[in-house]
Amino acid sequence: MRNANRGLKRSAKRAGRSLSRLVSSPAKRRRSEVLDMVRESPLFDQRWYLERYPDVLRAGIDPVSHFLEAGWLEGRDPGPSFSTTAYLKGNADVARSGINPLIHFIEFGQSEGREVRSHNPSLRRLAAVTYKFGPPAQVFRGAVPAQNPQFWLQSHRLDADDPSLVRAGGWPVGYAQGAEVRDSVELAFGRLAALSGFAPPEAAALDDWPEDGHGRLRDAWFANRGQLRTRWSGCDFPVVVRAYQHDQLDAGGALLPVAEQLLESPLDYVDCSVGDAFFPILFVFSDASGAIRGTTLLAIPSFCRGGLHYAELIAEADSAGSAPDPVAAGREHMLRLAGVRGEGRRIAAVVTVDLGGADGTSPMFQREFRGWLNRVAGVSVVARGDGPGVVALRRAGEVAEDDGETRSLLIGADMIPTVGILSALGAAGSAKDVYAPLLITKPDASQPILLADIGRSGPAVLGATTQSNPLPWPRMREPSARGVPTVAAAIRLGAGRTLTDAELLVPASADLPIPETREATSITWLLAAEGWPAAELLEAARSLTLQAASCDHELAIVGTVTDETLAALTEILGRRTRTFGDFAGAVQQASGDYIGYLGRGVILHDLRTVDLMLAMLDDPAVTSASCPLVTSERRGKSWHLSLADAGSAVHQSDGTIAALGVPALDLWRTFYPVALPPHDFWLARAEGVEAWMRENAVSTEGVHVCAALVTATTAGAGRKTTQSPAVPAYPDAAIRTRVLYG
Numbered sequence: 001m002r003n004a005n006r007g008l009k010r011s012a013k014r015a016g017r018s019l020s021r022l023v024s025s026p027a028k029r030r031r032s033e034v035l036d037m038v039r040e041s042p043l044f045d046q047r048w049y050l051e052r053y054p055d056v057l058r059a060g061i062d063p064v065s066h067f068l069e070a071g072w073l074e075g076r077d078p079g080p081s082f083s084t085t086a087y088l089k090g091n092a093d094v095a096r097s098g099i100n101p102l103i104h105f106i107e108f109g110q111s112e113g114r115e116v117r118s119h120n121p122s123l124r125r126l127a128a129v130t131y132k133f134g135p136p137a138q139v140f141r142g143a144v145p146a147q148n149p150q151f152w153l154q155s156h157r158l159d160a161d162d163p164s165l166v167r168a169g170g171w172p173v174g175y176a177q178g179a180e181v182r183d184s185v186e187l188a189f190g191r192l193a194a195l196s197g198f199a200p201p202e203a204a205a206l207d208d209w210p211e212d213g214h215g216r217l218r219d220a221w222f223a224n225r226g227q228l229r230t231r232w233s234g235c236d237f238p239v240v241v242r243a244y245q246h247d248q249l250d251a252g253g254a255l256l257p258v259a260e261q262l263l264e265s266p267l268d269y270v271d272c273s274v275g276d277a278f279f280p281i282l283f284v285f286s287d288a289s290g291a292i293r294g295t296t297l298l299a300i301p302s303f304c305r306g307g308l309h310y311a312e313l314i315a316e317a318d319s320a321g322s323a324p325d326p327v328a329a330g331r332e333h334m335l336r337l338a339g340v341r342g343e344g345r346r347i348a349a350v351v352t353v354d355l356g357g358a359d360g361t362s363p364m365f366q367r368e369f370r371g372w373l374n375r376v377a378g379v380s381v382v383a384r385g386d387g388p389g390v391v392a393l394r395r396a397g398e399v400a401e402d403d404g405e406t407r408s409l410l411i412g413a414d415m416i417p418t419v420g421i422l423s424a425l426g427a428a429g430s431a432k433d434v435y436a437p438l439l440i441t442k443p444d445a446s447q448p449i450l451l452a453d454i455g456r457s458g459p460a461v462l463g464a465t466t467q468s469n470p471l472p473w474p475r476m477r478e479p480s481a482r483g484v485p486t487v488a489a490a491i492r493l494g495a496g497r498t499l500t501d502a503e504l505l506v507p508a509s510a511d512l513p514i515p516e517t518r519e520a521t522s523i524t525w526l527l528a529a530e531g532w533p534a535a536e537l538l539e540a541a542r543s544l545t546l547q548a549a550s551c552d553h554e555l556a557i558v559g560t561v562t563d564e565t566l567a568a569l570t571e572i573l574g575r576r577t578r579t580f581g582d583f584a585g586a587v588q589q590a591s592g593d594y595i596g597y598l599g600r601g602v603i604l605h606d607l608r609t610v611d612l613m614l615a616m617l618d619d620p621a622v623t624s625a626s627c628p629l630v631t632s633e634r635r636g637k638s639w640h641l642s643l644a645d646a647g648s649a650v651h652q653s654d655g656t657i658a659a660l661g662v663p664a665l666d667l668w669r670t671f672y673p674v675a676l677p678p679h680d681f682w683l684a685r686a687e688g689v690e691a692w693m694r695e696n697a698v699s700t701e702g703v704h705v706c707a708a709l710v711t712a713t714t715a716g717a718g719r720k721t722t723q724s725p726a727v728p729a730y731p732d733a734a735i736r737t738r739v740l741y742g
Contacts, residue, residue, distance in 0.1 A: 029323040030323075030324075031068075033218070033219070034103060035064055035065065035068065037106060037267075038067070038068065038078070038103065038106070039064050040265075040266070040267055041078075041102070041106055042079075042081075043079050043081055043082045043102060043106070043116075044064065044067070044078040044079050044082075044102065045078070045079035045080065046063045046064065048079050048080055049063040049067065049071075049076075049078065049079065050063055052076075052077070056071075067102075068103075072084050072101060072102065078102050081116065082116055083116075084101055084102070087101040087105065087109075087114075087116065088101050090115060091104075091109070091114060094109075097446060097447075099446055104446075107221070108221075111229065112223075150262060150264060150288060151288060152238070152240050152262045152289075153240075153288065153289060153290045154260060155172045155173070155174075155242065155260055156172070158172040158174065158175070158290050160172065162175060164176050164177065164182075166182055166185050166292065168185075168244065168255060169189075169244075169255025169256075170255075171244070171255065173185065173242065173284055173292065174240075174242070174284060174286040174290045174291065174292040175286075175289075175290045175291050175292060176292055177291055177292070181292055184294075184295070185292055187205055187208065188284075188295040188297060189244070189255075189282065190203040190204070190205065191203070191204045191205060191206075191209065191297065192244065192245075192246065192255075192280055192282040192297065193253065193255075195280050195297075195299060195334055195376065196245075196246040196248070196253060196279050196280055196375070196376065197253070197375035197376050198246050198253030206335055206338055209331065209335070211328070211331070213283070213294065213295060213296025213297065213327065214235065214285045214293055214294025214296055215233065215234050215235045215239070215241075215283070215285055215294070215296055216232065216234035217230060217231075217232060217296065217298070217325070217326060217327050218231045218232055218233045218266060219231045219269075219305070220298070220301075220304035220326060221305035221445065222277065222304060222306030222307055223271075223306075225277065226273060226274055226275070226277075227271060227272070227273060227274070228272040228274050228277070228281070228301060229269045229270065229272070230269060230270045230272065230298075230304075231266060231267070231269045232266065232270070233266045235263070235285060235293075236293070237263060237264055237265055237266070238262055238263060238264045238287075238288055239262075239263050239285050239286070239287065239293070240260070240261070240262050240263075240286045240287065240288060240290075241259065241260070241262075241263055241270045241284070241285055242257060242259065242260045242283070242286070243257070243260075243270065243272050243281050243282065243283050243284070244256065244258065244281070244282045244284070245258050245274060245275060245276065245279055245280070245281045245282075246279060246280075247275055248275070248276050248279055248368070248371050248372075248375065249275070256275065258272045258273050258275070258281065259272040259273065259283075262288070270283075274301065276368045277301055277308070278300070278301065278302050278308075278368060278369060278371075278372035278376070279301075279372060279376065280297060280298060280300070280301070280330075280334075280376075281297075281298045282297050282298075283295065283296045283297075283298065296327060297327075297330075297331070298326065298327055298330060299327075299330030299331055299333070299334040300326070300329070300330035300333060300334065301326075303326035303330055303419075304326050305445045306443075306445045308363055308369070308416055308491065308493070309416075309418065309419055309491065310441070310445055311440075311441040311449045311491050311740075312418045312420065312439060312487065312491060313326060313329050314449055314740050314741050315439055315449070315451055315487045315488055315740055316329060316487055319487055333419045333420065333423055336423035337378070337419075337422065337423045339423075347409075347421065347424040347476065347477075348379065348408070348409035348417060348421050348422055348424065348476060348489075349379065349380070349408075350379070350380050350381075350382055350408040350409070351379055351380070351381050351382070351408070351409050351411065352381075352382045352408050352409065352410045353381060353382070353411060353412070353413055354410065354411070354413060354465055354470065354471040355413055356412070356413065356465040356469060356470055356471060357412070357413060357414070357465075357469045357470040357669075358413035358414075358470065359413075362413050362414050362415075362416075362493065363416050363493070364381065364411075364413060364415075364416060369416065373417075377422045377423075379417075408476070408477070409421060409436075409474060409475075409476045409489065409490075410433075410471065410474065410475045411471065411474045411490045412465070412471030412472065412474075412492070413470045413471070414470045414492055415438075415470075415471075415474060415490040415491060415492045415493070416490065416491050416493070417491075418439070418487070418488050418489055418491060420487060420488070420489075421436070421476075421488075421490070433463070433475050433476070433477060434456040434475065434476060434477070435455065435456060435457075435458055435462060435463065435473050435474070435475055436456075436473075436474045436476050436488070436489030436490065437451065437452065437453040437487065437488040437489060438451075438452050438453075438473060438474055438488055438489070438490055438491075438492055439451055439452075439487075439488040439491045439492065440452060440491075440492045440494060440666040440667075441491060441492070441493065441494065442493070442494040443493070443494075448663075448739050448740075448741060449739070449740040449741040450663050450737060450738070450739055450740070451487070451488065451652070451737065451739075451740055452663075452666075452667070452672075452735055452736070452737050453652070453735070453737075454672065454673055454734075454735050454736075455673075455732075455733060455736075458621070458673060458703065458733065459619045459621035459622050459673075459703055459705060460619055460621070461616050461619045461621075461622055461671055461705055462671050462672070462673065462705065463475050469508055469669045469670075469709065470669075472667075472669070472670030472671055472672075474490035494666055499665055499668065501640060501641040503668070504630050504641045504643065504711065505605070505630065505711060505713075506606065506710075506711075507668050507669050507708055507709055507710065507711060508669055508709040508710065520550045520552065521549075521550070521551050521552075521593045521594065521614070522552040522553075522554065522591060522592040522593050522594075523551050523552070523553055523554065523592045523593070523594045523595070523596055523610070524554045524555075524586075524590035524592035524595050524596070524686070525544065525553060525554065525555050525595075525596045525597070525598050526556050526558065526583060526586055526587070526595065526596065526597045526598070526725055527555060527557050527558065527597075528558050528559055528599075528600070528723040529557050529558060529559030529560055529561050529579075530559055530600075531600045532561075532600055532601075534561075534562070534564075534565045534568075536600070536601050536603075536715060537561070537569070538565070538568055538572065539603055540598055540601075540602060540603055541553075541555065541569055541572045542572055543605065544573070544604065545572060545573065546604075546607060547604060547607055547609065547611070548607045548608055548610075548611050549610040549614060551610060551614075552576065552592075553573060553576065554573070554577070554578075554590070554591060555569060555573060555576065555577040555578070556578055556579075556586040556589075556590060557577065557578070557580070558579075558580050558581070558582060558583055558586055558723060559579070559723070561579065583693070583723070583724075583725045583726075584693050587686075587689055587690055587693050587725070588690070590686060590689075592686060593685070593686055594614070594617070594683055594684065594685055594686055595683075595684060595685075595686050595689040596613075596682065596683040597680070597681065597682055597724070597725055598680065598681060599679060599680020599714065599724065600680065600714075600715070601680075601713075601714050601715030602629065602680050602681050602712055602714045603712065603713045603714075603715075604712050605711075605712065605713050606710040606711065606712070608710055609627060609710045609712060610683070612625075612627075612707055612709060612710055613625040613626070613627070613707075616671075616705055616707060617683065617684070617685060622703055622705050623684060623685075623688055623702035623703055623704060623730070624677050624682045624683065624684040624688070624702075624704045624705070624727070625682070625683050625684070625705055625707065626647065626674075626677035626678050626681055626682040626683065626704065626705070626706050626707070627678075627681070627706060627707050627708065627709070627710050627711055627712055628643060628644075628645065628646040628647070628664060628708055628711050629643075629644045629645040629646075629678050629680060629681060629712050629713070629714040630642065630644055630711050630712075630713060630714070631644040631714050631715065632713070643661075643662070643665060644714050645659065645679055645680065645714070646659075646660045646661070646664030646667075646674075646678065646706060646708070647659075647660055647664070647672075647674030647675075647676060647677050647678050647704065647706045648660060648674055648675045648676040648734075649663075649674060649675060649734055649735045649736065650675055650731050650734050650735070650736045650737075651736070651738065652737065652738040653738060655731075657675045657676065657731055657734075660674065660735075660737065663737050663739065664708065667708055667735075668708045669708055669709060670709075671705055671706070671707050671708075671709075672705070672706055672708070673703050673704060673705055673706075673730075673733050673734050673735050674704045674705070674706050674735060675729045675730055675734035676704065676729050677704045677706060677727065678706070679724065680724075681712050681714075682704070688702075689725070692726060692728055693725075693726070695728070701730075702728065702730045702733065703733040704727075704730055704733075704734070
């Protein structure tokens with residue numbers, strides 16, 4: 001028994017250490033909030049947990065921490081009224097996400113109407129036998145604390161004849177106990193109107209905007225597009241919360257009440273039926289009798305969880321090493337917006353949207369968001385459509401028209417500008433277009449948030465667009481003044497779903513325009529004979545002959561192959577197959593204008609692959625071109641595709657070079673620079689590869705670009721050959737990624 005306790009303690013310590021390593025400092029603070037939330041939940045019974053699981057009691061482990069770190073993974077229940085396994089079985093999406101089921105139910109499940117089952121097994125069906133029962137007895141399952149109903153005055157019951165009654169927009173708000181309270185409330189409503197764009201800027205009285213409101217916003221999330229739920233702490237409970245927002249659809253911006261609710265504890269939440277998810281919301285706190293205690297202004301509601309700018313809030317908190325605070329972040333950005341609007345020298349005064357691949361469902365097409373951009377942020381939106389005959393690759397600067405002051409931000413149709421870039425003060429330093437950092441997120445706030453930065457300078461191909469795909473990276477004129485955001489300039493909204501096998505196999509649609517036929521060229525493909533089965537080698541050669549590009553393909557095989565295989569290759573490619581003792585000799589005697597490498601089992605299944613790689617190499621800044629590799633595996637009776645290799649990136653946390661992995665799926669249908677191309681497939685100019693061999697792959701200047709518009713198939717995933725040509729790493733020009741959350 002003593003050894004078992006030691007083992008339990010060791011496992012708990014390992015779980016705690018691994019969890020601490022996986023989370024950033026904002027996530028640690030989030031974990032602290034989760035601990036408090038579960039500890040206060042009536043669904044977690046600490047006494048019951050310790051009685052039910054005596055090994056936890058003997059080990060002396062905090063029951064809440066044990067359940068959050070290990071207990072739920074072992075199928076243990078938090079209390080008699082919640083079954084961990086039943087909740088996961090009944091909600092497959094929660095099980096797939098890997099979220100603690102109790103946390104999911106508290107934050108999302110109860111608002112979504114999901115069922116909670118107790119841990120008690122269902123009663124077995126009784127045999128059809130008649131029994132004599134005694135008098136009926138009351139049957140009750142679950143613990144409900146006894147509560148006395150709290151009396152409170154709703155706004156329509158406030159005394160209209162009371163001289164202390166404060167009104168806003170004709171709505172009774174509460175009683176002001178003194179002139180100071182009345183002035184403070186009236187000033188808060190004036191600030192709400194000014195920041196919403198329905199009152200002169202001076203009415204905002206920004207110099208008197210307090211840093212802290214009456215209550216602390218403990219949590220806020222969008223249950224749906226028109227319902228914002230908030231939980232508060234730091235108040236003297238019970239407290240009545242009323243919320244107000246201006247109607248942007250009304251020409252005069254009529255003030256509307258969007259919430260009125262009594263909170264008896266920090267666990268209660270206020271439902272706000274917002275008319276717009278972007279315009280400011282003012283919360284007024286009063287006691288049950290209607291006496292006003294204070295106000296709090298949520299200046300940018302979209303900073304809340306589930307909002308469009310939530311990823312930006314997480315990124316800024318991660319950069320500052322602080323806890324995410326939508327109230328404080330909204331105040332800071334609104335002050336900056338007011339400043340740049342007053343001076344009129346912002347970096348992004350115009351947001352230009354490339355309509356390539358647009359389907360009309362992105363936020364940039366929503367009237368609410370564009371209304372907020374124009375009225376609150378003071379930014380105009382210009383659309384640039386794609387005409388017929390668009391080529392596969394095009395400089396992003398050709399999409400946008402200069403606004404005369406070189407202050408335009410160019411984004412794709414599936415992006416939105418960050419509040420930080422809209423409030424950045426300064427002017428463009430030159431006419432040079434630069435790339436800006438990008439946040440990639442999904443509609444589900446529980447999914448990971450990826451920060452991707454490709455550096456300010458880079459090849460033009462990274463900003464290329466196609467008729468059927470959106471602009472991959474935000475671009476702007478190079479700034480030369482203060483106030484430039486260091487986090488991100490745009491947020492890209494992912495699909496919020498797993499890519500299908502068809503999307504992995506053919507990322508870009510079949511109508512991806514192919515560049516015009518170029519002059520005939522030749523490519524020498526390097527292969528290592530080691531590990532290549534004859535059938536796969538012949539299939540790889542056939543895939544080269546089927547490519548749409550007008551190329552002569554030559555095979556340079558390092559190692560020995562059988563005479564039978566060599567004869568078959570000669571029949572497929574003609575007399576363009578030779579064998580060499582090493583890669584250096586093969587490169588020296590290569591006759592092609594370009595040199596490529598095919599690792600074991602790589603098949604170019606997309607007929608556009610070579611054409612696209614050659615078009616990328618037309619950009620002199622691109623050193624090598626490649627595409628992601630996918631592999632297949634059998635699952636049951638069918639085959640499924642997965643990502644095998646998408647190149648290597650630089651991780652911002654420690655600067656190391658590692659495989660890009662799953663985050664590459666967030667970059668699907670885009671061009672991105674990598675520190676190293678996929679191990680088993682790349683294409684480069686012949687003179688560049690010769691330089692790699694001479695310099696022993698230590699060159700530091702260059703850019704490897706990966707295009708997730710096409711993919712190649714590999715049968716050798718995880719079985720890399722010992723022989724492969726040396727390729728230099730270019731970390732300074734590579735994409736830098738960081739998973740901020742999830």
